[in-house]
Amino acid sequence: MILYFLFIIAITFLYSWLLWKLDRYEHEPLKLLLGAFFWGAVPAILLSLLLEITGTASIKAWVSPGYQELASASLLAPVVEESVKALALLGLFKLAYWEFDDPMDGILYGGLVGFGFAMVEDFAYVSGSAHPMFVTAIRTIPFGLNHAFFTGMTGAAFGYARLKKESTWRYVLPIVGLLFAMTFHAIHNLGVTVSSLTFAGTVLSFISDWMGVLWLLVIALISLKQERKWIKNYLTDEVGSYLSEEDFEHITSSGKKLKEWLNEGSPQEKRLRKRLYDLSVNLAFKKAELEKNITDRQNKEVNKRIEHLRKELSKVQDEIASLSESSGTS
Numbered sequence: 562m563i564l565y566f567l568f569i570i571a572i573t574f575l576y577s578w579l580l581w582k583l584d585r586y587e588h589e590p591l592k593l594l595l596g597a598f599f600w601g602a603v604p605a606i607l608l609s610l611l612l613e614i615t616g617t618a619s620i621k622a623w624v625s626p627g628y629q630e631l632a633s634a635s636l637l638a639p640v641v642e643e644s645v646k647a648l649a650l651l652g653l654f655k656l657a658y659w660e661f662d663d664p665m666d667g668i669l670y671g672g673l674v675g676f677g678f679a680m681v682e683d684f685a686y687v688s689g690s691a692h693p694m695f696v697t698a699i700r701t702i703p704f705g706l707n708h709a710f711f712t713g714m715t716g717a718a719f720g721y722a723r724l725k726k727e728s729t730w731r732y733v734l735p736i737v738g739l740l741f742a743m744t745f746h747a748i749h750n751l752g753v754t755v756s757s758l759t760f761a762g763t764v765l766s767f768i769s770d771w772m773g774v775l776w777l778l779v780i781a782l783i784s785l786k787q788e789r790k791w792i793k794n795y796l797t798d799e800v801g802s803y804l805s806e807e808d809f810e811h812i813t814s815s816g817k818k819l820k821e822w823l824n825e826g827s828p829q830e831k832r833l834r835k836r837l838y839d840l841s842v843n844l845a846f847k848k849a850e851l852e853k854n855i856t857d858r859q860n861k862e863v864n865k866r867i868e869h870l871r872k873e874l875s876k877v878q879d880e881i882a883s884l885s886e887s888s889g890t891s
Contacts, residue, residue, distance in 0.1 A: 565687050565697045572701045573680040576709065580672045583781060584665055586788045587842050593657055597670045600649035601677025601708070605642070609678075612641045634754045639711075639746035642678070646712045647739050649674045654719050654735075659866070662846055664720030665784035668777060671716025675708035682708070703767060707749060710774045711742040717780050726855050745773050788846070789815075795848040796841055803874040804841060812841050829884060837877050844870040 577598065581588070616637045624632045653670055654661050661667065683700050690696040718738020722731045752766030793813050800809045811822040823834055847870060850863045 562688065562693060565693050566684060568697060569680055569683045569687070569701055572705060573676050576705060577673060577676050580669060580676075580709070583785075584669050585785065586792065587662070587839075587846055589660055589666060589669060590657075593653060593660060593670070594673055597649055597653065597673040598677040600652075601646060601674035601679075601712070602681050603677075605645045605649070605674065605678050606681045608645045609638075609642045612645070613637060616641060631751070631754055634750040635747045638750055639743045642708075643711055643715065643739060643742045643746055646671075646674045646678060646708075647715045647735075647742075650712070650716050650719050651735070654723070659850075659862075661719065661723055662849075663724060663784050663787065664717040665781055665788065667716030667718065667720030667723075668713045668781050668784075669716070671712040671714070671719075672709035674716075675710070675712040678712075679705070679708040704749075704770060706774050707746075707770055710770065710777055711746045713777050714742045714745065714773070715739045717777065720784070724853055726853060728855060731855075745769060791849040792842055792845045795845040799841075799844065799871075799874075803844075803871050803878070808837065808841070812838055830881075833877055833881050833884065837874070837881070840870055840874050840877065844874065 581594070613633070617633055620629050620632050620637060650667065650671055661670075679700075683697070686700060687693045687696050715735065715738045718734045718736075718741070721738075722734040725731055725734070748769040749766045752762040752764070752769065754762070756762035756766070796804060796809060796812065800806055804812070811819065814822070823838060824831060825834070844867065847863055847867050851860060854860050854863060
């Protein structure tokens with residue numbers, strides 16, 4: 562059994578790492594990422610268990626025995642679990658507002674909540690199964706992205722809400738995203754529940770899940786394209802003041818060229834160059850904030866952050882110049 566648990570842990574962290582790598586331009590704070598994962602793995606599991614036990618009692622009282630399992634799996638579980646997981650996203654949206662930039666961030670945070678939830682749920686299913694190898698394989702490979710996908714949809718909706726200036730959309734979009742997450746979750750559970758009667762149930766779950774994953778991937782790629790535009794557009798007028806033309810060219814490059822630039826030179830040069838890149842990207846994102854915020858107070862806060870980032874950029878530029886001078890005289 563321990564080997565199955567270790568496999569579940571390993572593949573969960575592999576999926577989490579791949580999702581983290583997808584967010585290529587501005588990596589989120591580690592403490593928020595770990596917090597999202599922890600919420601899914603512990604509080605969300607416990608709250609869901611408590612609410613589902615309570616809800617099951619109501620189902621037994623009102624639903625005929627032949628349909629109780631179907632009602633519990635396809636109605637109760639999706640509503641309870643997606644709502645509980647969404648609480649983490651709501652908390653991040655409110656408490657870490659300045660780190661929640663767009664749909665890509667929502668997909669990342671939502672996905673990590675889902676991975677944490679799925680990992681612990683997998684432990685429970687494998688522990689109670691007479692065929693642990695089969696259950697481990699089916700839950701971690703063809704259906705291994707389920708919970709991350711469901712909650713990632715809610716997260717993407719929060720991200721789209723973050724881009725809207727109208728307060729109405731900021732309330733409506735997360736609710737719509739949550740309803741989509743519940744719907745896809747319900748379709749998956751429906752297919753799994755009837756799979757003992759017909760193989761078509763498994764096919765339904767598989768197609769629904771992977772079509773949804775691909776849809777979410779498209780949203781992430783569109784979001785990344787938007788982030789790349791922010792970096793180019795909002796750093797242009799920083800050239801000559803806080804960035805050199807050469808730095809700008811490297812920062813706005815991609816793939817192999819950017820990677821080579823970040824890894825050139827001594828360890829100290831690499832550290833400073835990485836710091837320069839992170840500050841520049843953060844500056845571009847914060848300048849983009851000025852088009853998204855809905856209150857004067859928020860804009861005032863963003864302008865303070867922009868000025869702080871510019872000061873930090875100046876410090877890094879001075880350190881780089883000083884290092885170059887010392888290298889030249891040695």
